[in-house]
Amino acid sequence: MTTDALLEVPLSSIPLAFEGxxxxxxxxxxxxxxxxxxxxxxVHRIDDAHVALSRQFxxxxxxxxxxxxxxxxxLIEPxxxxxxxxDLVYERTERNGPFFERMRTRLDAVAAAEGMTNIFVLSGVDICRVEACRPNPPLEIDAGRKHNVQLERVMAYSTKLADAGDMEEVLDTAMAACAELLGNPHVFIMLLDESGESLYTVASTGYADSGMGSEVRLGVGLVGLAAERRQSVRVTNMGRELSYSRATRVDDRIGVDEDDIPLPSLPAIQSQLATPMLAAHSLVGMICLQSEQSGRFQSDDECIVAILANQVAMALTSMPVEVADVEEPAGEAPPVQVKYYLEDDSVFLDNEYLIKGVAGAILWRLLQVYQAEGRRDFSNKEVRLDPSLQLPDIKDNLEARLILLRRRLEERCDYLRIEKTARGRFHLQVTRPLVLSQVG
Amino acid sequence: MTQTTPFRIDESLREFIELGLAVQIATASNNGSPHVTYGWSPRVPTDGRTVEVFIDKVRSATPLADLKTNKKIAMTVADPISYRSIQLKGTVVGIELDCADDQAWVRNGREGFLVRTSLIGDDPVAIRNLWYDDVVRLTFSVEFAFDQTPGPEAGRPL
Structure with missing residues (x-):
């Protein structure tokens, strides 16, 4: 293997030219x-003297x-x-292995972002030796901005994550870390649901619509596909990549349910980074960043988010499960029609969709208890053990659902609130009369 | 690679080629080393059998050296928005170093390229930095033409 030092322009000195x-x-x-x-x-830089090219067409x-x-x-520095x-010399073609899988996932994810599948059949990855790298024309060229990674700030956030007392603190810290370390304010976090087949948005920042509660199935869309493959996907020029995928289209779009909450999204995404949160060989969720600037996320950013993501995953899965107690009054205002659909556990407030799935079932159960007993204080443990809810035995999921539920309520109405009162305890605040009805 | 009759560029293909798109030119040395460089503002004379394309003079040393011994040339033209792409291959029949009369044509093509790349989010300043004012004109006879649009049909003769 030759070394970087033998090339007129070391490959490591032009990282942005490899961002595509x-x-x-x-x-x-x-x-x-x-x-x-x-x-x-x-063109993927493998090391100081090798690049990889995808074999597509x-x-x-x-x-x-x-x-x-x-x-x-x-190559162009953007x-x-x-x-x-x-100047390259072809050495070999790889048709499997981690590098091949990573390239395949990236291509598939871009197609999936358009609702398409099986567009890019990556038949292999050509590994080439680099014999020369020089500017053209031979002028002094600014190799481009490279983000300055502040390791001490990464460590500070790492410590903060380790010290976080509850799930909400973990999520908020992770989003703050992404926003500060990458200088990008648009972040959302999704968690794997109890079925293990879908992700739901539990936290977001920097979006006009929070997308709280939005869901995506594993394998569907850019985020779902990255999650299914447990691979980070970084797209640096969404407009161009989507043009490319449209050009190759064999239409295979996946339908979208109109009732679904849309994922958090910027109006004109150019860069996107979706990183799996992994712990003990298992997918816990995804951290997703978006930007309207092309080339916004670089390889160093991907490394930072991967470190954070895995630490978040470990923090969430090791979070202690607490037991516990607490009180309040409801005002006299027009009653709210609360409708619950058994079929998908969806809850509507005055005919406006609020939430579905596990979070919907939990809310319905809390409201039933409130209606029947007048009780407003609950513990996580009693919800977890409530046989009518049939919650799966995934300890961190309940707290995530409560966070999601609380944030959805805050977004959608001003007469229902869930407030954390102590470790493992929460309070249901109801300020309008409720009329509950179940369908199905 | 065999083709019995020279390729003739029809009107719709001419319009596409002259639209102000992304153009890459490849030449090869006698010992089989390829060279790639930007092409600008290709133009199809009325005969439909040749193409004129411009390369930056500051980047022309290697292609011109290649063409002294091997006159074969390839040109890919791609629309950055639709990704429709074609490739023309042939033999260089003319090289013009003084292109003062072509400046307006070259500028128009480059501006079209700038607009199209801006529409998909490229930084116009960076795109503007891709070219230089002084150009060399290459004229080549078209012998082969291919659909280069990404997909299963890529490489199909036109």
Whole structure:
């Protein structure tokens, strides 16, 4: 293996050129000396002397490298427009392994973001040795901004996460860490539900609509696919990537239920980073960041979020389960019609959708108790053990659902609140009369 | 690679080529080393059998050196918005170093490219930095044409 030092421009000195913000081009030559040139979505830097190219629609490029392993790639540094020529020699094609899987997930995730599947059939990843890297033209070029990672701030947040007393503090700390360390205020966190088949949004910041309670199935959309594969997905130019996926479309869109709460989303996403939260080989949830600026999230950012994500996962799964007690009055105002649909545990307040699933079932149960007994104080433990709810034995999930429920109530009405009163205890605040009715 | 008759560019393909799109040019040295560089503002003369395309003079040393011994050339034209792409291959039949009369044409093509890339979120300042004022004009006869749009049809002869 050659080293970075032998290249005129070390690959490590032009990290942004490898972000795929602007497509590169690759030229090869056939046995008769006829060149071929095509665009490449991303050139991946493997190490100081190797890059990887995805084999998607490279019929001629592939056949050329069989007879002549030489190739040249034109890389573009997106911030400055500086360009670099890489002289490559094809070494081998990988059709499995972690690097292949990572590239496959990224391609699939971009297609999934458009509701498409099976668009990009990644047949392999070509590993190439870099024999030369030089600016073109040979001028002094600013290699572009690279985020300055502040390790001491990462450590400070790590300590704060370790010290967090409850799930809400963990989630808020994680979002604050992402916002500060990456300088990006648009973050949301999803947790895996009790079925293990869907994620739901439990916390978000920096969005006009919080998306609290929005759900996505594993394998569906960019976030769902990244979650299913347990792989981080980083997209640096969403507009371009989506154009690419549309061009290759074999329409296979997945329908969206109109009643569903939409995921948190910026109006014009250009960069996106979706990182799985993993603990003990299991998926706990996802941390997702978005930006309207292309090339916003770099490889170092991906590393930072991965560290945070796994620490959040460990914090959530090791959170102690508490037991516990508490009181209040309801005002005289027009009654609220609370309708509960048994079929999907959805709850509507005055015919406005509030929530469904486990969180809906919990709310319905609390309101029933309140109506029958006048009781407003509850403990997590009694909810967890309530046979009518049939909650799965996942200890952290209840608290997440209560957080979700509380935030949804805060967004949707001013007469129902869930307030934490002590460790493992909460208070149901009701300030209008309720009329409960069950459907099904 | 075999093709019995020279390729003729029809009107709709000419319109696409001249739209102000992303263009890449490849040449090859005699020993089989490829070289890739930006192309700008391709133009199709009325015969429909040749194409003129411009490359930055400051980036022209290697392609011109290649073309002294191997006149084969490839040009890919891609729409950054739709990703529709084509590739033309052929033989260089003319090289013009003085392109003063072509400046307006080249500028128009580049501005079209700037607009299209801006529409998909590229930084216009960075895109503007991709080119240089002085250009060299290459004219090549088109012998092969391919659909290069990403997808299962990529590589299909036109």
């Amino acid at each position: 913000v602007v497509p590169a081009a690759i030229a090869t030559v056939d046995a008769e000396g006829m060149p071929n040139v095509t665009f490449l979505s991303v 490279f019929n001629k490029t592939d056949s050329n490298t069989v007879v002549n392993p030489r190739a040249q790639v034109n 911030a400055s427009g500086g360009t670099y020529l890489l």
